[in-house]
Amino acid sequence: MMKSETAHIRPLADLATPMAIRVAATLRLADHVARGAHTVDELAVLVDADRDALAVTMGQLVTAGVLTRDAQDRYHLTPLGDQLRDEHPERMRATLDIEGAIGRAELSLAALLQTVRTGKTAYSHHYGQSMWDDLVDSPALAGSFDAFMSFKTTTNAPALASSPLWSRLNHVIDIGGGDGTLALALLAEHPVLRVTVLEQPGPAATASAAVASRGLADRADVLVGSFFDPLPAGADGYILNDVLHNWNAEATTAILRRCADAAGATGSVFVIESGSGLDAPNSGLDLRMLAWFGGRERTPGDVARLAVRAGLALRTVHHAPPLHIVELTRPDDAGR
Known part of the structure; x- marks a missing residue:
């Protein structure tokens, strides 16, 4: 009988490699290496670091497969390390940057x-x-956070905007709609739809500029406001995209109640949570939301249970792979 192999738990608890990678991201080491700086001496000057401490850290990055070191002690990026370039399509460098909003939160x-x-x-x-x-x-942190959310929304917007559900609506309000990325995608995909973005002053100014630059002021407007205050009434739909997981159950219920009041008897509330599966949430993101905000990732069933407290009921779940859109309405309209 072969002896069973059991994975060791120590690598799962290791902090050396994750922190070395985050330091590399913060110092933009991959960008400097890609531009031709290949020695510790060159890099230490460029990133204003202690030469010996940087050498030890880069040794760990070699061990982790982020860098290679040749016979002349020159460092080169691996395909893994290439992901730390600032212009890499996945934009991981900014996410891992310890001096940015998300890296700091981590x-x-x-x-x-x-x-x-x-x-x-x-x-x-x-x-x-x-x-x-x-x-x-x-x-600076706010700008970093807004950039992260904009990139995340840009990634998800095509799937969300292509859902046929929006074609039955005339006017939707994107509550906490950031810089207007999702709103612009909806406007492009549905030529007769009108969209309002409601946001805090900073992102709202960015959204206003984006709407104006695309000549869409006749179909879009931007309002400064909070989802904890009364919302503009009378729209067909109220979108909460990547909003509710930032808040605990009490605050989430309050937000949903504001949307329910504004939607009235005929409007719908659309909840989009990109980290939640139909059966179970993303456990890593769930833990982060708890640690950072006191929030939670929630399945459609979880959202429906909180919605009841706000006077709403689950109407249906629309699929927009890899995402889903939970539609809530007043109970009398839930089966319409």
């Missing part, structure tokens, strides 16, 4: 024990205030 997972013990966010424990307050206080 480091707060070091305080996950406090979240598990108390239920409070690791982010607040680690940094002394909530992530939302950090974004308000730091324009």
Whole structure:
């Protein structure tokens, strides 16, 4: 009988490689190597780093397969390391940048024990205030966060906009619609649809400029506002794209209630959560939402249960692979 092989848990708990990669992303090492800087001495000057500390870190990056080192101690990117270039299509460098909003938030997972013990966010424990307050206080972090959300929405927008469900609507309001990326995709795909973006001042200004630059002011408008305040009434649909997972059950119910009040008896609320599967949420993202915001990833069933508290009921789930769109309406309209 062959002895059974059991994977060792230590590699799963290793922090050396993830942190070395994040430091490389923050220092933009891949971009410098791609432009011709191949030695530790050259790179230390370019990134303003201690030469010996950088050499040790790059040694770990070689071990991890991010870099190779030749006989002349010159470093080169592997296909894995190439993903850390700033212009790589997947844009991972900015996501991993420790000095950016998402990379900074990732480091707060070091305080996950406090979240598990108390239920409070690791982010607040680690940094002394909530992530939302950090974004308000730091324009640089806010810009980084907005860029991340814009890229994420750009990736998902074609699948969402191509859903036939929007063709039966006349006017939709994208609540927390960021820089207008999804709104512009909807306008392009559905020529008679009118779209309103409601956002905080910074992203709203970007969305307004995008609408104007495309000559779509006759079919789109942008409002500054919060989804915790009363929303404009009378639209056919209210979109919550990548919004609810940032909030706990109480806040999520409050947001849904604002949408229900605005939608009235005939409108629909459309919930899109890109990290949630039909049967179970993405566990890694679920943990991050808990640690960063006190939020959760939710399946359509989870959303439906919270919707009841807000006076809404599940009408149907529209598929927009790899995403799904949960449609909620007033209970009397749920079967229409």
